[in-house]
Amino acid sequence: MTANVDTQQVEALLRGCEGVYTAEELVQRLSAGKRLRVKLGMDPTAPDLTLGHTVVLRKLRQFQDFGHKAVLIIGDYTAMIGDPSGRSKTRPILTPEQIETNARTYLDQAGKVLDLSEGKLEVRHNSEWLSSIHLADVIRLMSQMTVARMLERDTFASRQAEGKEVYLHELLYPLMQARDSVAIESDVELGGTDQTFNNLCGRDLQRNAGQPPQIVMVMPILVGTDGKEKMSKSLGNYIGVNDPPSEMFGKVMRIPDTLLRNYFDLLTDTPLDEIAHLTDASKCNPRDSKEKLAKTIITHYHCAESAEKAAEEFRRVHGGGGGGLPDEVPEFTVPADLITDGKVDPLSLLTECGFERSRSECRRTIAERGIRLNGQVIEDPLAPIAVKSGDILQRGKRRFIKLVLK
Numbered sequence: 001m002t003a004n005v006d007t008q009q010v011e012a013l014l015r016g017c018e019g020v021y022t023a024e025e026l027v028q029r030l031s032a033g034k035r036l037r038v039k040l041g042m043d044p045t046a047p048d049l050t051l052g053h054t055v056v057l058r059k060l061r062q063f064q065d066f067g068h069k070a071v072l073i074i075g076d077y078t079a080m081i082g083d084p085s086g087r088s089k090t091r092p093i094l095t096p097e098q099i100e101t102n103a104r105t106y107l108d109q110a111g112k113v114l115d116l117s118e119g120k121l122e123v124r125h126n127s128e129w130l131s132s133i134h135l136a137d138v139i140r141l142m143s144q145m146t147v148a149r150m151l152e153r154d155t156f157a158s159r160q161a162e163g164k165e166v167y168l169h170e171l172l173y174p175l176m177q178a179r180d181s182v183a184i185e186s187d188v189e190l191g192g193t194d195q196t197f198n199n200l201c202g203r204d205l206q207r208n209a210g211q212p213p214q215i216v217m218v219m220p221i222l223v224g225t226d227g228k229e230k231m232s233k234s235l236g237n238y239i240g241v242n243d244p245p246s247e248m249f250g251k252v253m254r255i256p257d258t259l260l261r262n263y264f265d266l267l268t269d270t271p272l273d274e275i276a277h278l279t280d281a282s283k284c285n286p287r288d289s290k291e292k293l294a295k296t297i298i299t300h301y302h303c304a305e306s307a308e309k310a311a312e313e314f315r316r317v318h319g320g321g322g323g324g325l326p327d328e329v330p331e332f333t334v335p336a337d338l339i340t341d342g343k344v345d346p347l348s349l350l351t352e353c354g355f356e357r358s359r360s361e362c363r364r365t366i367a368e369r370g371i372r373l374n375g376q377v378i379e380d381p382l383a384p385i386a387v388k389s390g391d392i393l394q395r396g397k398r399r400f401i402k403l404v405l406k
Helices: 007-014 023-031 051-065 094-109 135-144 156-162 168-184 193-210 243-255 257-267 272-278 286-301 306-321 345-351 361-369
Strands: 018-021 035-043 071-074 119-127 188-192 215-219 331-333 371-373 392-395 399-404
Touching: 007 023, 007 051, 007 243, 018 023, 018 135, 018 193, 023 286, 035 051, 051 188, 051 215, 051 257, 071 168, 119 168, 119 371, 135 286, 156 345, 156 392, 168 193, 193 215, 243 286, 243 306, 257 286, 272 286, 286 306, 345 361, 361 371
Parallel strands: 035 071, 035 188, 071 119, 188 215, 331 399
Antiparallel strands: 018 215, 371 392, 392 399
């Protein structure tokens, strides 16, 4: 390793990375003493960020802490195409209004991880350079990539093999993202493993533009709370950056034990030797490790007091066999037209109060013995139930409402 480079800085920056293209180039640029421009692009395809998004945001913050410049690109233009990475079908094209609405919340949420101080963060919208290009520019852009190279990416290859369509506009996406790297002259680009192809395209376009090719650093994908798929709001297996502390705590406590290492590694700064202890079931009870993880996460996104309060509430509700109530139970006024002779149809009640979205979901939850009234399981979805003001309706272990009749 080059004598002029801080080995601790390099080790810290490489921690957790799935791949680096290349580590040798990163060491060379760090040893040259240059303040690096570190790029992260985020398409505002949804209004909220999850903890999955924070994996790369945390790596970007590391670069900031070492004195480098973070460049956050809001992909307001590329979002109109939609990144095909990891997709088994074409993304729907968003309207400018949808994109603007989603983008409005991104910086506030990213600010829970990044240092927003002047001089440490540069925020750009890629419509600055992409919205003004002409057809001739698009042709020149496309001339820098072969069809064979584009079809190397696993997303397109797998869709072709399955007989699914790949549309021409999707082939433009990696080139447009690569054009972002040229526009801001990035030294490093961060992304998840599903962004590897797009980010490497940036290296190609920078070479063609006479720029030093960016170092590409890809992070592992955070698995969702179901323990199976990538964390995603659309799959319902997510923990939101803006989730309330009690909701964050409950979601973390429900993750499979097998995810503990993945979450500690990617979402916390816990020392490696401590992570090894916390994720060894022979040395530490997984429940205690999850509580430690939940409190660490909540402390970062809220505060230590909120983390402790969420832990106490969870213990009260779930400890000792459950049956306890949170300090605050929201009230729900039962519509008068649902009540007949003091009784209400359980399917109507569950949909009206927001516990379920449809009557079929209600039937499924009741069949799974997931609904209780004052601690008693509701077993028959078709039998009207007697209700009165002050009754506690419960879904699962964590959701409660107090009924109000007028």
